[in-house]
Amino acid sequence: MPEGHKTHFLAREHHALLAGEPLSVSSPQGRFSTDAKKVSGKHLASVSATGKHLFYEFEGGSIIHVHLGRYGKFRRHKSPAPEPVGQVRMRMTASEVCIDLNGPTTCRVIDHEIKRSVIDRLGPDPLxxxxxxxxxxxxxxxxxxxxxxxxxxxxxxxxxxxxxxxxxxxxxxxxxxxxxxxxxxxxxxxxxxxxxxxxxxxxxxxxxxxxxxxxxxxxxxxxxxxxxxxxxxxxxxxxxxxxxxxxxxxxxxxxxxxxxx
Ligand SMILES: [Zn+2]
Missing domain, CATH: 1.10.8.50 (Helicase, Ruva Protein; domain 3)
Known part of the structure; x- marks a missing residue:
């Protein structure tokens, strides 16, 4: 399971790669399709991490919440994206890159109130x-x-x-x-x-x-x-x-x- 250092590392990397652009968000596997439509086409404002949780904040206040769990894994491709490999829960496509997410424990769209409740349940994050x-x-x-x-x-x-x-x-x-x-x-x-x-x-x-x-x-x-x-x-x-x-x-x-x- 990725530990906190990895979550923060991914937040920095994904912020640098994706923030400031409108993202196309989809769910090739289908399980995240309804939520993906809520944010697709919007500008990604920032990516941050707390503990093992990742938050992708979009203009308008919607947030993608990801917890990788034991099996979650990101794969990075150059745009245009290749055919999805395996069960791709979420695909985020920007002008230059495309990031696929397979096998997470959590991948959903939430608001600031729910984000606050997720963070409130966690102890202090040293990073x-x-x-x-x-x-x-x-x-x-x-x-x-x-x-x-x-x-x-x-x-x-x-x-x-x-x-x-x-x-x-x-x-x-x-x-x-x-x-x-x-x-x-x-x-x-x-x-x-x-x-x-x-x-x-x-x-x-x-x-x-x-x-x-x-x-x-x-x-x-x-x-x-x-x-x-x-x-x-x-x-x-x-x-x-x-x-x-x-x-x-x-x-x-x-x-x-x-x-x-
Ligand atoms: Zn010893």
């Missing part, structure tokens, strides 16, 4: 000015394990399954530790890691947990298989202990039981 003190309040008042809290979009918006493993490893924290048992000092480390990794992820359009110093090369050159320290890995890069996988909040995460205590 959209979300406040550290609010995240601390959400975490420190919960008896849930920190590994589950980080995935809860009401606690902090945008963190997904890869980030939680990598952030907790960098901060040296056991994912089973309850929020109420986390010291302020440990939370400060966690927040620092979270901000660093999400900012790097936004810049590069993918999660890169290792630093350029560790990898011995610039971040942009790090090969795919060397981006993570623990996620999907077998051996801890710090102590060489075997990495364990544990299930928390119904998803598998990765832990070094020696370094994360």
């Amino acid at each position: 959209a000015g979300g406040r550290k003190t609010e995240v601390w309040n959400n975490i420190s008042q919960s008896g849930q394990p920190i590994g589950a809290l980080l995935l809860d979009q009401k606690v902090v918006a945008g963190v997904g399954n890869i980030f939680r493993s990598e952030i907790l490893f960098e901060a040296g924290l056991d994912p089973h530790l309850p929020g109420t048992g986390l010291s302020k000092e440990a939370f400060d480390r966690l927040w620092k890691s979270l901000k660093r990794m999400m900012t790097v992820g936004l810049k590069h359009g993918k999660i890169i947990a290792v630093t350029s110093k560790e990898a011995g090369m610039p971040l942009a050159k790090i090969p795919e298989e060397r981006r993570f320290r623990v996620y999907g890995q077998t051996e801890c890069p710090q102590c060489s202990t075997l990495i364990s996988s544990v299930e928390i909040a119904s998803r598998r995460m990765y832990v070094c039981k020696h370094c994360q205590v």
